[in-house]
Amino acid sequence: MTKADLVETVANTCEFRKNESQDLVEEVFALMKNCLENGEDLKISGFGKFTVKSKAPRNGRNPQTGTAIIISPRKVLTFKPSPVLKDLLNDR
Numbered sequence: 001m002t003k004a005d006l007v008e009t010v011a012n013t014c015e016f017r018k019n020e021s022q023d024l025v026e027e028v029f030a031l032m033k034n035c036l037e038n039g040e041d042l043k044i045s046g047f048g049k050f051t052v053k054s055k056a057p058r059n060g061r062n063p064q065t066g067t068a069i070i071i072s073p074r075k076v077l078t079f080k081p082s083p084v085l086k087d088l089l090n091d092r
Contacts, residue, residue, distance in 0.1 A: 003029075036077065048081040 001009075003025065011021035032050075035042050042050040052075050060071040081089075 044082075046082055046084045048079055048085055051078050051080070052076070053078055 007018065007021045007025050010016060010025060011018045014021070016024070032042055036050060036052055039052055041052075055074050055076055057073045058071050060069050061067070062069055
């Protein structure tokens with residue numbers, strides 16, 4: 001499902017015009033992005049939890065040349081599905 005499909009589904013389900021649905025979907029994604037940018041966890045009941053984790057710098061190796069390199073610190077986004085979503089996916 002793409003963002004356009006999501007907008008279409010919201011428009012049909014909620015009987016909004018497409019431009020209203022587009023604005024609504026964009027605003028929800030903006031709120032989610034802002035929450036994650038600020039380092040907050042994003043928990044959606046019945047769906048799951050998005051968390052931003054920091055990775056420390058570490059030693060690595062260039063696979064082509066074999067030379068040692070330092071991999072810089074970074075932030076990664078993780079997702080843990082809720083038990084409800086897990087059960088739904090596993091037909092329980």
